[in-house]
Amino acid sequence: MRIEADCIGKLAVPDDALYGIHTLRAVHNFPITTELMHPLIMQSLVQIKKAAASVNAAAGTLSNDKAHAIIAACNQLLLGRYADNFIVPAIQGGAGTSANMNVNEVVANLAHRLMPAVAVHPNDDVNQSQSTNDTFPTAGKMALCMQLPGLLTALSRLVQTLLVKSQRYQDAIKVGRTQLEDAVPTTYGRTFHAYYQLFKRDLTRVRQAGEHLRIVNLGGTAIGTGINATHTYQQQILVKLNQNTDLDLVAAPDLIDATQNCDLFVEFSAAMKTLAVDLSKFSNDLRLLASGPQAGFGELNLPAQQAGSSIMPGKINPVIPEVVNQVAFEVIGHDTTVTMAAEAGQLELNAFEPIMLRALLASEQHLQQALTTLVDHCVRQLTVNRQRCADQVAHSAITATVLAPYLGYETTTALIKEALTTNQAIPELLHRRRLLSDDLVEQLFSPAGLTQPRPEVIEQLRAVAK
Structure with missing residues (x-):
């Protein structure tokens, strides 16, 4: 064991650990969950450290030897090596400082291990020109941007699948229903086309809200004034980071505003919540219209995916819409978390971005996976019972x-x-x-x-x- 000290005191750290005392403090202080900070956030923080080392060297505030050591360490981490040293919990106090320091410590110790002649300090060197208050929210937005294409692709597939269904069943007449009572007839072509339009709007909303996540406060440091960051760093950090990541990040026009306000997270969460609400309504409709097979609506035939009962032989349940419903419930709950966390920010900083990002990343990922299974295991294979629908109209x-x-x-x-x-x-x-x-x-x-x-x-x- 090695002994490390901070402003609180001393702690014993395992000799082979790349993390240090700040990381251990977080593990001891936040035993809320076994869930670790999202890997994409940690990866994005590493990307920021790598870009910062290069820019700081160009500014003349970091020696070339230290910059090379930091960049070499970051490259190793970006290959997925030493990931077991990122151990801070997903839910943490401190506005993300524990996550930032976990990366700073790992990069610094790995840099020294790779180049023993070079001493690299986690704060003075790895964190140079930076603050948790600009690196952590930027890393969170980067993580969300990296996951976004998967969500948009999955949603686009649902939109296109519904359009195909609307064309296939454009003449399949059915009884319309309002308040679950019989209403005037329509066709399943029109029904599917209405769903198509609904999710097409969702696609536009999510895409537009996702574009706003590219607006970051990197370079603002502690509260957005840019204290301790050189002019060269502020001008070049996003250029270098974009070169390394292809994320097309842009600097917020007002870094103080972007450091303290989380409305862009609220906007993106709201877009996903709206999608979740629409998916839940759609899933409810699928379950109702496919109910039966003998004593229900029986208008839709959903593909059988698994046995539905441990006691009733032959029973088949609409398990795919059911799981989508549950994802929707979760996403709606996450939106409430984001809303409360965003409004709880005070003055120059919001301290609750860790829980916001945990909720947003989970919603984004789970919605993508729910959409994928909905399309592949349900919507693409469902059919309309044309004769039953026609008889009901008659x-x-x-x-x-x-x-x-x-x-x-x-x-x-x-x-x-x-x-x-x-x-x-x-x-x-x-x-x-x-x-x-x-x-x-x-x-x-x-x-x-x-x-x-x-x-x-x-x-x-x-x-x-x-």
Whole structure:
């Protein structure tokens, strides 16, 4: 064991550990969860240290030997080596200082191990021109940006799959429902197209909110004033970091604003929450429309994925929509966490970015995975029970709504009541009572008449009816 000291006192650190006393303090102080700080955040912090070493050397504030040692250490870490030395918890006090110092210590000790003749200090050298208050939120945004393409791709696949379904089932007529009661007919083509439009909007929202995550406060140091950072560093750090990562990060126009305010995290969380709400509604609809197979709606056939019961043989449950529902519940909860953490910031800094980033990264990842399984194991393979849907329309009394312009609301209401009481179809009652001509009834109750009424045709038919 080696003994290290800080402003609090001394601690024994394992001899072979690359981390140091600051990292151990965090492990001792925050035994909240066994979950570690997200690997992409730690990787992004390493990228920042690497870029900073290069820029600081160019500014003349860091020797070339130290810069080379730091960059060599960072390169090793970016290959995934020594990752077991990143041990700080995901939930931590200190606004992310423990995560930043964990990286500083590991880089410094590894740099010295790689180049024994060069002594590298975690604060003076690795953290030069930086503060946790600009490196940690920047690293968090970098991590979110790195995961974002996967989420956008998964969501795009759902959008395209729904468009294909809308084209395939454009003439599959079905009973519409409002408040779970029978309503006027529509088609599954229109139903799927409505879902397509819904998730297309989600795609736009998430993409736009994700673009704003590229706005960072790196170079602002402690509170955004840039104290202890050279002019060269402030001008060049994002240039170098973008060269190394291809993330196209941009400096916030006001670094003080960007250091203390977390509205961009709230915006991105809100976009994901909206997606989650829409996914949950869609999953609810799938489960209801596929319910049965004998005593439910039975309009959709979802692909069977696994046995559904340990006691009822042959039972199949809608497990894919169910898991998507649960991811949606989680994401909505994460959004509440982000909201509360963002509003709890005080004055020049928000200390609660660790929990915000934990929630955002989990939402982003889980939504991507939920969308992937939803498309691959459910939506692509689902089919519409055309005959059952057509039979339900044929025996639906509410289709009489198309008669209101010709017979009036009260007469139509009486017909619907009679149809429900006698279990007769509306066209049969009209034929028996000779209220309208058979030709007009046939036009009104055709699939096109029920689902695509055109005002000019209605006017013509009204004239004929008179």
